[in-house]
Amino acid sequence: MNTQPFLRMDDIHKRFGDLVASGGVTLEVEENEIHSLLGENGAGKSVLMNILCGVLSPNEGQIIYRGEPLRLGSPREAIRHGIGMVHQHFMLVPNLTVAENYVLGQGMPARVISNMRDVYARIRELSERYGLDVRPDALIQDLSVGEQQRVEILKVLFHGIDLLILDEPTAVLTPQETDRLLVLLRDLVKDGKTVIFISHKLDEVMTVSDRVSVMRDAKVVFTTRAADTNPRELARMMVGRDVLMELPRTNRTPGRTVFSVDGLSCDNEIGLPAVRNVSLEVREGEIVGIAGVSGNGQSELALAMTGLLPVTSGTISLNGEEISRLPPGEVNRRPIGHIPEDRHKMGIVLPLALTENVLLQRYNRPPFAKHGLLKFGTIAEHTRDLIRRFRVKASGEFDLIQNLSGGNQQKLVVARELARDPDFLLINQLTRGIDIGAMELVMQEVLKQREAGRAILLISTELEELFAICDRILVMFHGELVGELPPDRGRIEEMGLLMAGDRQEAARLAAART
Numbered sequence: 110m111n112t113q114p115f116l117r118m119d120d121i122h123k124r125f126g127d128l129v130a131s132g133g134v135t136l137e138v139e140e141n142e143i144h145s146l147l148g149e150n151g152a153g154k155s156v157l158m159n160i161l162c163g164v165l166s167p168n169e170g171q172i173i174y175r176g177e178p179l180r181l182g183s184p185r186e187a188i189r190h191g192i193g194m195v196h197q198h199f200m201l202v203p204n205l206t207v208a209e210n211y212v213l214g215q216g217m218p219a220r221v222i223s224n225m226r227d228v229y230a231r232i233r234e235l236s237e238r239y240g241l242d243v244r245p246d247a248l249i250q251d252l253s254v255g256e257q258q259r260v261e262i263l264k265v266l267f268h269g270i271d272l273l274i275l276d277e278p279t280a281v282l283t284p285q286e287t288d289r290l291l292v293l294l295r296d297l298v299k300d301g302k303t304v305i306f307i308s309h310k311l312d313e314v315m316t317v318s319d320r321v322s323v324m325r326d327a328k329v330v331f332t333t334r335a336a337d338t339n340p341r342e343l344a345r346m347m348v349g350r351d352v353l354m355e356l357p358r359t360n361r362t363p364g365r366t367v368f369s370v371d372g373l374s375c376d377n378e379i380g381l382p383a384v385r386n387v388s389l390e391v392r393e394g395e396i397v398g399i400a401g402v403s404g405n406g407q408s409e410l411a412l413a414m415t416g417l418l419p420v421t422s423g424t425i426s427l428n429g430e431e432i433s434r435l436p437p438g439e440v441n442r443r444p445i446g447h448i449p450e451d452r453h454k455m456g457i458v459l460p461l462a463l464t465e466n467v468l469l470q471r472y473n474r475p476p477f478a479k480h481g482l483l484k485f486g487t488i489a490e491h492t493r494d495l496i497r498r499f500r501v502k503a504s505g506e507f508d509l510i511q512n513l514s515g516g517n518q519q520k521l522v523v524a525r526e527l528a529r530d531p532d533f534l535l536i537n538q539l540t541r542g543i544d545i546g547a548m549e550l551v552m553q554e555v556l557k558q559r560e561a562g563r564a565i566l567l568i569s570t571e572l573e574e575l576f577a578i579c580d581r582i583l584v585m586f587h588g589e590l591v592g593e594l595p596p597d598r599g600r601i602e603e604m605g606l607l608m609a610g611d612r613q614e615a616a617r618l619a620a621a622r623t
């Protein structure tokens with residue numbers, strides 16, 4: 110009898126200078142299972158998977174795959190062995206079509222490329238078989254994030270992959286898209302594929318996995334069948350302590366209005382109406398949430414509030430001053446903190462050091478500059494302080510931010526913006542990519558800002574995040590605010606109805622409660 114597992118990564122070591130990303134990791138995966146990989150930010154999940162798909166080579170250790178030692182020099186070699194990965198950040202070329210992306214640089218036989226009709230036919234066949242709804246001639250830049258995700262998955266299937274690795278695939282998906290993805294993963298397993306799934310969301314891990322492994326400090330510390338564990342145990346294994354799912358907060362009467370929006374409308378980047386007649390106010394010491402399925406105008410609302418998208422009508426005011434028609438640089442001079450939705454596009458500059466990223470947009474202002482000269486000592490000390498307070502895993506303040514794991518990049522952006530002590534804090538997706546322990550820390554820090562009297566607007570697709578810290582929650586649908594609810598988990602059904610635009614049914618439910 111063959112007792113070899115389908116895949117065994119054996120005593121893998123990977124170091125970057127002094128930093129140990131894999132410190133003797135052993136992971137076994139069975140054929141035809143969904144195996145989830147969990148762990149704190151920076152535990153070493155992505156590095157391990159990058160080794161398995163040929164992006165990185167280990168310093169020591171070996172991979173045994175289908176009973177044979179496997180040495181990979183590139184992702185292309187991994188694909189030849191049937192191993193493919195969908196990365197946290199998509200790797201598609203935006204101005205090419207789906208089909209062009211699939212044949213690009215993959216060393217496809219010339220006869221395949223010369224006959225794009227065959228490529229189209231294969232894409233259509235796979236798309237139909239797995240219900241993926243991918244059009245071969247669509248331009249990547251015209252697709253939503255969820256659609257791009259499907260294109261990435263289909264690309265891996267297109268190359269005949271048996272072992273599929275997905276690194277946080279649901280971080281940017283809507284709940285409906287996530288459900289579809291989880292069903293797809295089960296279908297793939299039925300078709301004989303094997304899946305390794307990385308996620309910080311314990312409920313979906315419990316739903317979809319056959320087995321789960323937990324990484325801590327660059328090692329796998331625990332593997333179990335999903336049926337034999339629960340979210341609380343998994344959280345404890347990841348973080349090394351019990352995680353508070355409920356955060357204590359004080360009752361607080363909000364103070365004066367700090368930030369307000371009145372009758373605001375704006376268009377999206379291609380000139381279509383995105384935000385329609387939105388009015389809201391945020392007061393001192395208050396956290397106001399905006400719930401909604403992504404793509405309902407939240408991104409445009411946030412951009413308009415920070416001066417990055419022109420307002421077509423209505424006003425935006427901060428501390429009584431109208432700021433709706435100020436250029437972005439002027440808005441940025443006001444006491445506003447902004448945690449953007451997509452940290453790679455707006456929050457950080459990847460090839461720069463942590464110190465430089467902390468300084469972004471503030472390089473000419475005290476305390477970091479005096480008489481036009483940068484105060485390097487102050488900048489370094491401030492960055493070290495943020496790293497310590499937010500437990501950012503980095504070798505030091507001069508580390509390049511691109512060397513940090515995704516969740517640690519997010520923690521640095523949050524730390525930087527909270528430290529600016531702004532009067533108004535605009536947060537669009539607070540905990541994206543952040544592990545469950547760090548989530549607790551980051552939410553506590555936002556609550557401290559509330560205690561300090563900041564006015565906070567939290568746009569989020571994560572209801573748990575909104576319920577945990579908001580004082581009241583507005584719901585956005587098709588560019589409009591369609592309702593307001595207290596952060597009461599008992600009213601989650603009503604909120605779901607509002608998020609789907611069904612005001613009547615939501616009102617009926619609300620009436621039935623009273």
Ligand SMILES: Nc1ncnc2c1ncn2[C@@H]1O[C@H](COP(=O)(O)OP(=O)(O)OP(=O)(O)O)[C@@H](O)[C@H]1O
Pocket residue numbers: 125128129130148149150151152153154155156157502503511512513514515516517542544
């Ligand atoms: N190219 C690199 N150079 C230096 N350090 C790196 C590099 N790539 C990764 N690291 C470090 O290796 C460690 C593990 O990172 P990895 O991305 O595997 O974490 P992760 O478990 O996937 O975290 P997250 O949940 O935040 O995505 C981190 O400390 C990271 O900073």
